[in-house]
Amino acid sequence: MKNNKIYLDYAATTPVDAEVLKTMLPYFSEEFGNASSLHSFGRNSADAVFNARLNLAHFFKCTGEEIVFTSGATESNNLAIKGVLRAYNKNNKKLPADERKKPHIITTVFEHSCVLKTCQKLEKEKKIDLTYLPVYSDGVIKIADLEKAIRENTLLISIMYVNNEIGTVQPISQIGKLLAHINEQREEKIIFHTDATQAVAYFDTNVKRLGVDLLSMSAHKIYGPKGVGMLYVKKGTKITQIQDGGAQEFALRAGTLNSAGIVGLGKAIEVLEKNKKKETKKIKELRDYLINKILKEVSNVRLNGSRSKRSPNNINLSFSDVEGESLLLYLDAGNIAASTGSACSSGSLNPSHVLLALGLKPEQAHGSLRISLGKYTTKKELIIFIAKLKKVLEKLRKVSGEILKEYYSKKK
Amino acid sequence: MQYSKEVINHFTAPHNQGVISNPDGVGMVGNPTCGDLMKIYIKVKKDAKRGEVISAIKFETLGCASAIATSSMITDLAKNKTIQEATKITRDDVAEALNGLPPIKIHCSNLASEALVAAIEDYKKKK
Structure with a gap:
């Protein structure tokens, strides 16, 4: 250095990889079009975003429609939790009053503050019941604790993949398997979210093997630019946008696409996958x-x-x-x-x-x-x-x- | 959060750091929960004109940059002062002498004046 x-x-954070930076540069001043515009400027940006989306889909083993670009992991985590709750409440309102249930969310005591504070606030506002899974001296949660915490009204489980401070790895794929089994017996399926921000560079990110419905990540932890990230949203997951505006990102994230940033994230993923x-x-x-x-x-x-x-x-x-x-x-x-x-x-x-x-x-x-x-x-x-x-x-x-x-x- | 140059100077090269083996007074304040523990040692000499004067002062501190810098600064401020003068040194005096502290540190890591008062109390008790 x-x-x-x-x-x-x-x-x-990480420095932007030289190759990533080079790929991004034309998208600031030359190919600056709004990816939502129909003219050639817009199309060029949209094509670049499309290619980045494909890179991510290939990396996470999902489809391009399941990739939602955001401003980073904090936004992805907010969207995952609040978006799932909002979709649930929308549906809940349609039910007769006696059938309405207050939803239950399970998370861990040592999540990143953007997950913890989101959950704490929702609990304080009496919008959810909240359970924190304990963590033991090894920095890993126990699946038995999770199994015990699941209730009839459990809507969402949000557990980080790798802890940002102590780097310990949580058994995400095992939880995914357990939930697949539990969900078979349930009419209202529990949604599984993981904040994979610190995991993407080193661990398995095949969303099918992990068994997750939602996965958050950020570009700047993998030698991409700051201010761009992604939320993987498995097809069929009940979630709505939390930021009102345009219908970008399959109507899940309003706002003009950060095309240069997205191009950077796409390249960062490509470089990462290779090495x-x-x-x-x-x-x-x-x-x-x-x-x-x-x-x-x-x-x-x-x-x-x-x-x-x-x-x-x-x-x-x-x-x-x-x-x-x-x-x-x-x-x-x-x-x-x-x-x-x-x-x-x-x-x-x-x-x-x-x-x-x-x-x-x-x-x-x-x-x-x-x-x-x-x-x-x-x-x-x-x-x-x-x-x-x-x-x-x-x-x-x-x-x-x-x-x-x-x-x-x-x-x- | 930014520290002043003066804080960094005292933090990286603290003045009067160490132990006095036969002190006339010792004061310890703080607790490990907040993260700061400070101990001040003083030697007091009787001066014919001025009365009881702090002739030597040293400190030991477990804590953040501001805890170490304020400890160092108070030893400078209290040295060769009478115990009456030294008792009057406040947190604000210490912060001011360091050209200010970040707002959050004013309360949590600015215990040096209390450690000094504790050392003077200890001296008076032993007298």
């Missing part, structure tokens, strides 16, 4: 090298979340006697970019809800560091990072001394 900077925050296997293997090796080295050579550190059921690019650690924001800023001063679950970095007062859900103590959550690798990460960068990390830890641990130990001994 430029200026000898080392970027280890690929789970936050996915090779890159996954390479990045996984780098991850294992880093985890082994740190656990061996750094004192008082823990790996958060399962080691095996984990994304190839994610390493989430808690260091005792240091606070994450300090750690992050000291690393940043040394030209290394990473992320933390500490409250201070997020602009809120509470540490990461994900880490607390795993059962970590607040100080362990405050002392967390997320390192996420990408296709441009090299072993050399990791060697430099480890050396810098050791120095920074030594310095910060000197500043904190034995203060935490003393705090607890006095409390006793």
Whole structure:
């Protein structure tokens, strides 16, 4: 990377791949037409969007009509949850009052905030009943918990594929199989949504094998541009648009298509598909090298979340006697970019809800560091990072001394 | 959220960081839930003219950049002050001396003046 900077925050965002950028560029000023226009300008944009759609359909093993372009995963997740609820309510209104049921949604305690807050708000507005599945110390949910949580009025299950902070993988295809079985016996089928934003680059995304009805993703996590994403909507899924306006995207997402962005997403998917296997293997090796080295050579550190059921690019650690924001800023001063679950970095007062859900103590959550690798990460960068990390830890641990130990001994 | 240059200076190269082995007063504030713990050590000397003067001061802090920077700053502000003068240093004085803190940090990580007061109280108790 430029200026000898080392970027280890690929789970936050990725740089746009050079090939992707090149493919996008004509769609800003030359082929700028509105994809909904009937003239040649519009047709050229529409063709480009069509090709991108085909790339995505090929990648997710679905049809082009099942791909809905959005502004990113946050919008996709909002559309999935609110759109399903809106369609349900529309139908519910037609029923006699005594047959109307308040719908039930199941999600997990450690979803991304765009899913969590959407669900929390709907619950607060008394529009849904909500169940949060717990997550265990390995950062994975239990299918038995899900089975127990399902009710007669369960409308939607929304479970993330890979957690954005700790990188743990949820058993999506197993849930898909379970639901297929359960839905056979039900008249009102449960709809299954997964936020696959962090999974697309490394895990199986065949929507048929996964058994999902809805799947969200974002381009900027896979070397595509920011501001564009997708919601896969299985044919026949009862969902309506939540943003009123035009009939774009099969009347599910109003608004002029972001043709340059969509072209970028289409290319990013194509490039990803070509190299996915090779890159996954390479990045996984780098991850294992880093985890082994740190656990061996750094004192008082823990790996958060399962080691095996984990994304190839994610390493989430808690260091005792240091606070994450300090750690992050000291690393940043040394030209290394990473992320933390500490409250201070997020602009809120509470540490990461994900880490607390795993059962970590607040100080362990405050002392967390997320390192996420990408296709441009090299072993050399990791060697430099480890050396810098050791120095920074030594310095910060000197500043904190034995203060935490003393705090607890006095409390006793 | 952006830190001032002064905060970054104190954070990356804190002043008076460490331990005083035979302190006259020690104060510890904060808790691990919020993420910040601070400890201030002071040495007090009697000055014929000025009375009780903080002759040495050091700190240890577990916390974010602003927690470390405010700890460092308060040691600068309190050094060679009488204990009456030092007791009057407020959170706002510390924030101001650092050319401001991000709004969210004003409350959560600006405990240094309280740690100093706790150290002075401890000194008075031991006297």
